[in-house]
Amino acid sequence: MAGNTLYGAGTGASRQYYLYRKGIEWLAWIGMLFCTGVTVFILLMILGYVLYQGASYINWEFLTALPLPAGETGGGIANALVGSAMVVVVATLMAVPIGVGAAIFVNEFPSAQLGRFVRFLAEVLTGVPSIVVGLFAYALVVRPLGSFSGLSGSVAYAFIMIPIILITAHEAFRLVPVSLREASLALGIPKWRTILWVVLPVSSRALLTGVVLAIARALGEAAPMLFTAFGNPFWNLNLKKPIATVPLLIYTYATGPYEDWHRKAWAASFVLLMVVLVTSVLTRVFLRGKSNE
């Protein structure tokens, strides 16, 4: 008895309570492990299944040929690949100046109340459903021009990309040391040149990452394309006409009646998934250590 007053080391009621608490601890550990296991397992299963199904169908013809008429086996998705690329490039050209410019304003002129409001708005905008963005692009571009077009798809994508670029750019600028800015200003270099020649180059890596993330996000969106880019079974390089994009093609093929279409949907998903995964892993390597803390 003497000396040994450590909680839980005794006998009787206190010992029992100690064991009870240990049991709860053990149960909690098992429970949390189970949750993590379920999450990782389900998600990896989906990933694995798509990769497996897609890889078994994919070949050179699939990537370089045009779609054949419905019901015929063979053909590819070349037009959708090119279409997706074109729509996204134009969207990037629209979104990057606005996103980065606004981010410069938010970070470099912090005395302005407007900046904080814009940053807050950007966070809220990331929550706007993509289908609503599609409606917006429809009302803004498709209706006045009178036809579905790749251009309207670009507007929709740009709208999705702007808040992502703005937020990542702002975070990137925040990490640029003040001493660098001050050194430049002390040399008599005006503020605008300091921003363009010092702040931007220093944060270029993180900026690029943000843009790539935004592109990867946009590339996978099908909902805003439904009534903007609309899809097109033929070659089209004209952004004023309906144009095929990969995610929308997956939707059309997956919900279609043909067995061959379903296989093509898996293969197209494989391509899309590869693009998303590769960009994600690359940006991770670029910005190593960011989320390790």
Place this chain on the structure above:
Amino acid sequence: MQGEPQVTNRPLGRLLTRASGKLVHPDAQVINLGDRFFYTLTRGLAFCVIFLVILLVLDLFRGSWEAIRQFGLKFLVGTTWDPVARQFGTLPTIVGTIVKAFIALLLAVPISIGSAIFISFYTPKWLRPVISYPIELLAGIPSIIFGLWGLFVMVPVIRVLQVWLKANFGWFPLFNGPAVYGVGVLAGSAILAIMITPIIAAISRDILLTVPRTQIEGMLALGATKWEAIWKVALPYARTGLLGAVILGLGRAIGETMAVTMVGGNSFDLIHSLFDPVHSMASQIASEFAEATYSLYVSSLIYVGLVLFGITIIISLLAQLLLWRLSKGRIAILE
């Protein structure tokens, strides 16, 4: 370090506003010309963002004006959606959307917060990225791919489950639906749960990692078990942020389009059981819009979009406010 630029930058920002004052050296006028132009330019771009949002809201109102004038708020409680009779009411889809989103939360919240706790407290530091990186990765998978997987892999499984449930527990009202489809409320909720789990888990983990280690160590030093320290100190500390993460997940679940369109079973009737097929607002717009043949029809669909936008924007605002209060804007939410 990270908070500092805001403070030390301020005098530089003020250089501009003082440009017209007498204290500035004449040469400074030359400098200020470029600076002023740059300031105006970037401010214009910042205004662009605000302008786009205003344009979005205006466009939605303008597009739906015809339906708003025709049906008013009765649109929200009407239960018939009949393009042939030109009669539109969207209560069933609103109910469908909210029910699906909440069942998804019910499934996803325990699992995702459990994983977040495991990653932030029970995993050694070197192992953390190994577990959390796949979760982050999966938050970026396009929803169309979840939809494809859901349609061809998950729906057949759910169909079997539904047939079994109906055969054995058919007396229970929630299980007494048309079990043969597979697509429906249950499938829609399940795919939504799978999609929002990585989002909630990733944000919750970031939030739980902000809990000061000293507080947990204090508990441990008092003789608490690890779980007691988490339950009584870490979770109360992170409560606001976790709620923000959950609400963010709710917003995503409500606005999610493609996957739900593919497995939700698109019907316009009010739901009575877990097996009933029903539209959600987003899937209704997605599947009908291109086929809407007259302007009132289009206008009604845009009205649905306006309602959806309103709901998600309120949820998003709420989530941002909760998360911002906790992190002072340190946690950027992108997924």
